[in-house]
Amino acid sequence: MAHSTATIDMGDPLRPYIPPNETPEEKKKRIQHEKLAKKHSEAIDRQLKAEKEEKDKQKDAKLLLLGSSESGKTTVLKQLKIIHGKGLEAERQQYRRIVYINILTAMKALTNAVTDLGYKLKIENNQQHLEKFQKLTSIKESLNCNSFTIQAAMKDQKLDDDALDLYREHVDSIKALWNDPTIKKCYNSASEIGLQDSAKYFLDNIDRISKSDYLPTDEDILQARVRTVGVAEHKFEINRTIYRIYDVGGHRSQRHFWAPYFDDVDAIIFMAAVSAFDQTLEEDIDVNRMTDSIQLFDTICNNPLMINTSVILFLNKIDILQNKLTFTQVKDYFPDYKGNNKFSSVTKFFQQQFLDCFESEDKHTYVHFTHATDTKQMRVIVASVNDIVQRENLRESGLI
Structure with missing residues (x-):
């Protein structure tokens, strides 16, 4: 049996449909409708173009928030919610x-x-x-x-x-x-x-x-203090830049989660509780917390994946340190320390302990002494961190 096929002419799908036997009144309404539709379409196009231009102006920055347990990482994230987020409500x-x-x-x-x-x-x-x-x-x-x-x-x-x-x-x-x-x-x-x-x-x-x-x-x-487990992503917009900040648990059992996030990072914020010089780890009472922080900092900064990544060091809990120095001697826990027991000398000593970890002299490092529960101080420091990230992005682009 012979088969035949019929081809139906669908016309140009991009041309407007014109009904057969259209009356003048129907034609007039159709043309008005097409004009309105075109006007609406052009408005959408303009909006999409504006949104694209706005998005192009915005840049994403990926930051890792690292540090030992109880160094204050979660507190910094709470401050970011207050300063640049929707608050804590x-x-x-x-x-x-x-x-x-x-x-x-x-x-x-x-x-x-x-x-x-x-x-x-x-x-x-x-x-x-x-x-x-x-x-x-x-x-x-x-x-x-x-x-x-x-x-x-x-x-x-x-x-x-x-x-x-x-x-x-x-x-x-x-x-x-x-x-x-x-x-x-x-x-x-x-x-x-x-x-x-x-x-x-x-x-x-x-x-x-x-x-x-x-x-x-x-x-x-x-x-309030509560332990972080695993990895949590937080997004904040700061001066037209979208920051993706990854907070990871600082407990020793959580540190194996860190490595996968080292790739394509704009900067690391490393937090160390400078007041913890006389404390030991909860998970290992034979290890001094400050010593653990310094060793951890050394490992991260000299990781091959982190060679070109800027590091922002927060030596946190300076308020607790100042009080503690009135009754606790640093040299009792760090025999190498030869200075007096004053805040300026102690903070300078610990800052140098961290900076001495770098194997490369070209590493860009920024140090802040922080009181993370002080919102007024953190506003200034967050603004400074934003400036640092933007400056480093310009440097990588060869613009400065």
Whole structure:
């Protein structure tokens, strides 16, 4: 059987469709409609062109935020949300549970120290409160948690309820114990007992935090401590530049996540707690935290993938360092230190310890002494970091 095929003339698909037997009135309406459609199309084209030009003006910058655990990386990200983001409102409610956990953890460490150091409470009635805390094996176990992380603290509603219940159960004991001179004496051994830097801040504000309608302030959130696990990407726009900042956990068990992010980085912000010269790692009590930071800095800066990457060094927690130097000698922990125990000499010494790590003299390095919980200071430093990144981009482009 023979087959035949028929070809249907579809016309030019780009030409406007003209109905057959079109009346003059229909033609007039069609032409008006086509004019409006063309005008609308041209407006869209202009908008797309403007958006493209605007996007071309904007540049992306990729930054890695690195450093040992508890160096202040998360605090810097909170500051960026305040200064160049949408603020902290979206996470305010969730940080309430973190504040409660921070306070419980602090008092647990202090009461453990009373026993470990062989002290006796000055206020006799506080013994019952001490015994109440001693019944807690740990705050994590009391809340049935394996670990406190940003992810868990933000998502687990049950953790919120459990933390509130545990806090309310112990708040009277916390208030009573914080007023005991022996507990204050234990606080002076904060570095030895693993007490968080923000412990005094929260314990001094215990009455405000204990109110039924309590909601954390920006300062509370900046002071709150919670562990980062894995890698988190954060985007901020600063002076027409989109910054992609990657925050990675500083705990030793988390550092294997770092390497894949070393490629195509505009700059590294490395954070070190300069106040941690008398502390040891939580994961290894035989390793000094400052020594660990310096060794980590050495490894990163001399990594082959980082040879041409600018480094911005934040020597953080200078406020804590200044206070600590009034009663702790740096030379007791760093015998090579020969200067006096004054802030200027100590910071100069530690800055040089980091700068001596560089194997290449051509490395572009910028150093800032920071107080990451101070928003006013961080505004200035963030602006400086933006200038540094832009200047380095111009240098790479051969424009300067």
